[in-house]
Amino acid sequence: MTTRQRILITGASSGLGEGMARRFAAQGRSLALAARRREKLEALAEELRPSAERVEVATLDVTDVEAVPQVFRRLADGLGGLDRVVVNAGLGKGAPLGTGKAAANIETVQTNLVGALAQAEAALEIFRAQNAGHLVLVSSISGVRGMPKAQAAYSASKAGLTALGQGLQAEFASSPITVSIVAPGYIETDINRGVKTSLMVDTDKGVDALVKAIEAEKDWAPVPAWPWTPIAAALKFLPASISRRLV
DSSP: OOOOEEEEEEEESSHHHHHHHHHHHHHTTEEEEESHHHHHHHHHHHHHHHTSSSEEEEETTOOOOTHHHHHHHHHHHHSSSSSEEEOOOOOOOOOOOTOOOOHHHHHHHHHIHHHHHHHHHHHHHHHHHHHOEEEEEEEOGGGGOOOOGGGHHHHHHHHHHHHHHHHHHHHHHTTSSSEEEEESSSBSGGGTTOOOOOOOHHHHHHHHHHHHHHHTOSEEEEESHHHHHHHHHHHHHHHHHHHHHOO
């Protein structure tokens, strides 16, 4: 398999995005890093430049859908093209619907689904022109089955992202453009802070599993594979009367 040398990662200033950037930099890849927090991006870039082949950075709020393609094109020009785009920027806000906190749920869907759609559009415009590329959509196990209460909007946003990826996989089957959907379970990051579960893995282990899944370029990959592959299957196929007890 050809090495994807030039990689763009959104949401790269912290959490899984930062972790992926560190792993790929250590392998000597060229990186384009985008996130809202410029200072954190710049600090990370300075740390990674001795090991990465090249590092470009750009400030980006993925809900600014008109800015997304402009930033992607600028970063692609800086690296001389893009071999992989990791749509990672995400938000974990949420509240039970009907409790007066609609803004948090709407912001989550705008970031995780509308923002991701804008990123996929921008990435695929570049890939179509190149006739090559690997699009990675960072979904979630929460997108396999509708989740209740404060997770409802987040779950819906990730289910929508998974469906988008599946549609693109059908469209680009047998083409030089590859689309992968990765679905993290509980990995210790800011988005999961405060969640108490025995299924949580630390950030390093989670990032290692995520990078391994991305490099494998499978259509669909729960992360880490154990125990999330069987859990995802159970959530998807068990009757609602049983699956509701799991969520």
